[in-house]
Amino acid sequence: MNMFQYTEHVDSDIAVDAMLAREIWEEKTLTPDNWIASTERLVVGVPALSAVFYGLSGSMVFSMGLACAIVGVLLLAAIGFTLKKCRVSNLGIATALLALCALPINGLRNDGQMVPFVTLLWFLFADYYALHSICLFLCIAFYLYLRETNIKANKTSQKICDVISWLVLAGLCGGLALGGMRCLQVVVLPLVIWEVLLLFFESKHMGEKLPGKRFLATGFILTLLLVGGLAKLYPTNVDYPMYLQNAGNMMTRLTRDVPAAILECLGIAGNCTLTSFAALMQMGILAVVILTVYGLIFLLRHKTTTGSHSVPMIHKHLLQALCTSLLFTVFVEVITTAETAHNYFFMVWFIVIAVFALLITYFEKAAPHFARLIALCVCIFAICNIFYTYKDCITSEDNLAEYEEVIAYMDSENISHGYAEFWDASRICIMTDGRITMGHSYHMEDLRMYWWTTSTKWYVPNLPENMPTAYVVCAEDKEAFVNQFEDPSVVTLGFENERFAVYTSDHNLVPML
Missing domain, CATH: 3.40.50 (Rossmann fold)
Structure with a gap:
């Protein structure tokens, strides 16, 4: 779809990124003076990568399609890499990646659009959230590596790799933060809040001294906060004013608007008869929600020991980090006048696939039949979604x-x-x-x-x-x-x-x- 159906599914919000790529190439700068940005003035983004391909091909459609395809593959690779570092099984990783691609359904149709909106944001038009998601997963993986590894015992070559990884991730985070607030909201501030809470509880409410090596991971999080804060001083940031809500509106958003937006992000749109194929697919998503809630409770509350029927702490940390990012977005949406758009809660999908991966990893030892059942259900849903969503996406020719x-x-x-x-x-x-x-x-x-x-x-x-x-x-x-x-x-x-x-x-x- 990126290479051959790009114009069929494009909308104006996305099309301007291809136009920006052309301006970047022609003006030979990442932030052309002639370009009027929206809420973000991108410095590190897909248009910058697309501009390189535009210079080689002269085609906006080809260059943006190729750039988005590459970033989509990098997103899957970053998720797979992080899950592998968290000691998730191969079946769990495969199921998680398949779920990310196959579970989103076209619950909402916008101007003839067949592609699920979150799929648009990650893969077909990857400039919106893919790079921020890549940054988040890699930062979580590196943070957990710093917690789990005795850096002093590493060889010199490994220490050099660690320093390079630290700097690259800080640079990526800073580059994304130059463009706007999204990196701070999705990556930096949630990780800072999560780390503060971990330090508070690990130190027994600040009653015990933690070992010095523990603060190496804290230093990494502080580095992200520093570069993110400095990036906000850069003049490319766009002034997008938000205001605090009154108490009544906060409660309305918390109890109605935000939960509805999250379900909408998952594809629950209603507007179909109970016996229709669309109803079957949406009921399947409701089953996904139920399994995810069960998985969160089970994994986060389960004992952490060295036995075979235990949940490793690194698994809990992965879920905690992803949940903190989603909850921080919920907090921002509840207390401010920011639009409660369903796409802002895209992090819920990462929680879903992480829960699936971790449940499969746990039950492969404790109850292998249940683990295989989860993977089988994802595969069956994927086959159904080929006919419900992707067949129309690939074959549609009259949308424009x-x-x-x-x-x-x-x-x-x-x-x-x-x-x-x-x-x-x-x-x-x-x-x-x-x-x-x-x-x-x-x-x-x-x-x-x-x-x-x-x-x-x-x-x-x-x-x-x-x-x-x-x-x-x-x-x-x-x-x-x-x-x-x-x-x-x-x-x-x-x-x-x-x-x-x-x-x-x-x-x-x-x-x-």
Whole structure:
């Protein structure tokens, strides 16, 4: 899907990353001065990697598809590596990776979209959360390594590798934090809170002195906090104000909005008859939720000894770290005015796959039939999801028919620049692989620049006022669009279909305001 169905499933929020990659290559800087960012101004991100491939291929679609595919593979590798370092069995690792790819279902359909939204964020459009997830898993793995290993006893070569790993992870964390608050929210602050709690309880409420080697892991967490804090001083950060909620709204979010968003993230959308295939798949996700809750209680409360029927402390630490990240996001969403969007709770999926992996690892010795049953159920659900979700994803060819008609008209008129509302503009641009550049207008019935993930190069005065320009308007807004002009003849209706009306003019009417 990354390489051959990218434009079929792309939306404008994602398409702008491919456009940013082109700007990075053309401007030869990670943060082009002409680029207007959204809530994050990325320094380390998929667009930077995609820019390299764009320079080699000249194709935005190919370069972004390849970059996202690579990052998706790296995410799976990072999860597998972390689980291996946590002494998870091979069957547990395989089941966890399969679950991450196969369990998310298309509970929500957005404008014909068939791909589960969390799958979009991790694999198909990996710039949103994949790099932060990679950073989190690798930081957890290295932290647990520092706790479990006597560094002083290591050989010199291993010590050098440890130092390099420390610096690389700190650099990755700092690079991600340069772009915005997400790295602090998902990676840094949850790990800091988790470490503070561990120190508090391990020291018997600060009543006992801990061994000196224990603080090596603490030093790593403090390094992440330092680089994350310093990164917030960098001017690429975008000001995105949030405010505290009042007590009533906090309780509403805690008891209704946040739990609903988490279930929504898992694919529970309702809107289907009880006997339908969709209902069967959503009931399967509810079973996943029940098994996950059971697994969390069982694994975190089970005794930690050296016996064969025990849960190693490293397994508990892995779950604690992932749960802390999710709970910190819940805390932020409850007390602030940040939108309670379901995709913000993507960490719940990592908890699900970690619980599955750890349950299988435990029960392979204690009850092997149950361990194999969990793996078998994941495989069966994966097969069902091929038909429920991925068959449509791979074979869909008509999701963008109206856009293709608009593009064909603009090509026939030799128009290479135009404007549309944000949700349509970037999609048209990426579908043409940059052949047509579409600027954003906040509303087409009130033409003005939309300062959100766009380039100042696409507006007057950086473009000439007299140039062939297309204005792509939603069909229901045609009258309002024309009525905004004192002289309606300044634009001419050139083409329309069921969804869009395309007006043309010899004048560029959208200034950079």
